[in-house]
Amino acid sequence: MITGTRTGIGKALAEHFLEAGHDVVGCSRRPAAIDHPRYRHHQVDLADLGQSRRMFRSVRQEYGRLDALVNNAGTSSMNHFMTTPDEVTRKIFDINFFAVLNCCREAVKLLRKTSEPSSAILNVSTVAVPWALEGQLAYSASKGAVEQLVRVMSKELAAFGIRVNGIGLPPVHTVLTRTVPRPKIDELIERQAISRQCTMADIVGPVEFLIGRQSGFITGETIFLGGVH
Template sequence: MDTSNSTLVILITGTSKGIGLALAEHYLKLGHVVYGCSRSEAAIDHDAYYHFALDVSDEKQVKSLFSAIRKQHKGLDVLINNAGVAAMNHAMLTPMDTVEKIFNVNVFASFLFCREAVKLMRKRPSGRIVNFSTVAVSFSLAGEAIYAASKSAVETLTRVLAKEFAEFNVTVNAIGPTPVQTDLIRNVPDDKIEQLLSQQSIKRLGEFADVINVTDFYIQPSSDFITGQVMYLGGA
């Protein structure tokens, strides 16, 4: 898997905006084929970009997406599970429909995409899966019990799948970003953001380039001996 000299088939979830959009544009600029998905229509107009408007937790819709990848490109090289939702609220004030939504998107969808992705990756010499966690896990932030719990589940999923998928030469790793200026933190009070940043070693918001850098590292050919790892940004 050579990210600079060969064309990869890359699937990124949540590509309508934010980190997912930045990742998609980055890999398109490098000459790769990118499949993206979100609830909304495509935000990218590019000959090598294929977009699917779907619910990432809907098994039927997701299977249809992977079927399209198999028919058109015969396999998949990279999956980036970027799609996610968050809610910041005291546990006593958190309704069950919020809990279900967060786990559906953050945990169940991540598992579903990993499961279907490895079926296509095993047709290739190797594969890469990158999941998304958060520094809220390591900081045990008050007000983020459900969000942090869902991402803790993603980390456990990452470590277990790394062992299960190793026989197919597929690595599974995760990134734990610090807050990045996206819609995910738009409604978080400034004092809460400052409180979080004060706990980091490097006290600034994350940038798209920080996330792209780690993603590039995970999927490069020389990272084939790295799996089951979670890399937190900012010195969490």
């Protein structure tokens, strides 16, 4: 299961795992952008706990289990904290943190039923956390909370055979970053050890590793791509 599959990174991941032969459940507020016999789309606002629960109930009825959950859906807003209203910050936390927390809580019941040696939760984070980027207080704080969720949940879920990790991304060309001025993106890319823009192809391999059998002894880590220190 991958959240936020209508566009960007979530869509690329869903298409990759479908091509690899998996069943993929995805979701977004707007209708599906993927048409595939092994793809099931749920049109839900993850910030609404009731809608999220209904989606997981339907996944349980259809599949009875989950092997992995990728919490990819997210939002951002760039602004100086002095001019960011609390309601904007709360909205960002509702989607980037509380929706992730709720999806984890609902998914655990299904992840415990996997036939794999272990099941996995993977959360998407950002360079805005380690680099404490200006103008991204609400966004980076919400993702910083997600990285802490990874650490704590990895301990609380280990006994159930569920691993919890994160993947930290530098700038990727998607809807989320389309309004960020190019010089700003280039400045961030220059800070990466591998100073070129991260692509979908750079992301799918590490995601596959982190939710797959090969990372069966890795939990509680958020791994950053591109050399971000």
